[in-house]
Amino acid sequence: MYLNGKVAFVTGAAQGIGRAMVEELLHKGAALVLVDLNLIAGEQCKASLDEEFGSHRTLFIQCDVTDEKQLKAAFQKTIEHFGKLDILVNNAGVNNEKDWEKTIEVNLISVIRGTYLGLELMNIKNGGRGGVIINVASLAGLTPAAYQPVYCASKHGVIGFTRSIAALASIGNYGVRINTVCPAFVDTPLLESIEKEENMGQFYKYKDNIKDMMKSFGVLNPSLIAKGLIDLIEDDSFNGAVMKITTSRGIHFEEYGAHQKTKI
Numbered sequence: 177m178y179l180n181g182k183v184a185f186v187t188g189a190a191q192g193i194g195r196a197m198v199e200e201l202l203h204k205g206a207a208l209v210l211v212d213l214n215l216i217a218g219e220q221c222k223a224s225l226d227e228e229f230g231s232h233r234t235l236f237i238q239c240d241v242t243d244e245k246q247l248k249a250a251f252q253k254t255i256e257h258f259g260k261l262d263i264l265v266n267n268a269g270v271n272n273e274k275d276w277e278k279t280i281e282v283n284l285i286s287v288i289r290g291t292y293l294g295l296e297l298m299n300i301k302n303g304g305r306g307g308v309i310i311n312v313a314s315l316a317g318l319t320p321a322a323y324q325p326v327y328c329a330s331k332h333g334v335i336g337f338t339r340s341i342a343a344l345a346s347i348g349n350y351g352v353r354i355n356t357v358c359p360a361f362v363d364t365p366l367l368e369s370i371e372k373e374e375n376m377g378q379f380y381k382y383k384d385n386i387k388d389m390m391k392s393f394g395v396l397n398p399s400l401i402a403k404g405l406i407d408l409i410e411d412d413s414f415n416g417a418v419m420k421i422t423t424s425r426g427i428h429f430e431e432y433g434a435h436q437k438t439k440i
């Protein structure tokens with residue numbers, strides 16, 4: 177996909193990985209819908225981007241992605257404002273093992289709902305123009321994470337759902353490619369949740385173990401994740417891809433055996 181002139185919808189856009197993705201997409205000439213729960217951070221993000229790219233290039237929508245009505249309204253506002261939707265990035269995520277139901281709601285249920293809502297607009301069989309959907313998972317979606325079992329489960333779910341819906345989109349000729357990106361630890365405010373009992377709950381006593389893992393694995397710059405996103409969007413050969421990003425191997429892909437390959 178050629179990015180200039182395209183319209184992208186990014187959840188969790190106000191900071192961290194989402195903010196890095198937004199900046200990379202703007203540099204490539206896309207228009208951006210910035211979707212985030214955090215009103216102050218979202219407005220600050222837009223104000224900063226307006227200075228560099230002009231106010232016409234972005235629209236900020238405060239939205240709780242776990243609220244179906246709000247998420248539907250955000251997609252509707254996107255069409256009303258920019259007239260189309262070409263790229264969807266379901267990025268918003270939390271790390272909360274205490275309120276673990278919230279983790280499932282944000283990280284998995286909202287990604288599934290966002291994907292379905294995006295397909296309603298983008299699927300050429302529905303009169304859409306086609307497009308690309310990227311669901312943000314994690315390395316924790318590919319390996320056990322002893323100190324984040326529910327976060328891990330949510331990310332395993334994102335990968336399984338994304339690979340499955342990508343296969344369906346291919347079989348059904350939706351004209352939409354759907355991929356997932358699985359970073360290891362990335363230098364964003366999410367990492368601060370490790371230090372908080374209200375996030376880690378019973379696993380709070382293991383916070384130093386996680387920090388040791390971070391020391392061992394290293395911590396990535398969000399800009400590298402944004403580069404991986406651009407690769408997945410621009411290269412039309414990617415559908416159902418599971419991109420991994422680590423300090424040791426950079427951008428690479430999970431390889432599935434022939435028996436596990438879905439029809440892409």
Ligand SMILES: NC(=O)C1=CN([C@@H]2O[C@H](COP(=O)(O)OP(=O)(O)OC[C@H]3O[C@@H](n4cnc5c(N)ncnc54)[C@H](O)[C@@H]3O)[C@@H](O)[C@H]2O)C=CC1
Pocket residue numbers: 187188189190191192193194211212213214217239240241242267268269270282283312313314315358359360361362363364365366367
């Ligand atoms: N930071 C890391 O080490 C890694 C993060 N990830 C994933 O990357 C994605 C982005 O994470 P980060 O940028 O690191 O986190 P972050 O905490 O820096 O940013 C997340 C953004 O999502 C927003 N958000 C949270 N709940 C929301 C909701 N219900 N509705 C709308 N917006 C909401 C927050 O306000 C925030 O702006 C998440 O899915 C996370 O699981 C994956 C691998 C590594």
Ligand SMILES: CC/C=C\C[C@H](O)C(=O)/C=C/C=C/C=C\C=C\[C@@H](O)C/C=C\CCC(=O)O
Pocket residue numbers: 271313314315316319320321324359360361362366367368369370420422424425
């Ligand atoms: C508060 C931080 C929460 C989440 C951060 C993020 O989602 C994350 O990166 C979590 C990673 C958890 C990893 C858990 C176990 C890792 C196990 C290792 O065996 C890594 C496996 C493979 C890496 C090598 C490679 O494939 O390149």
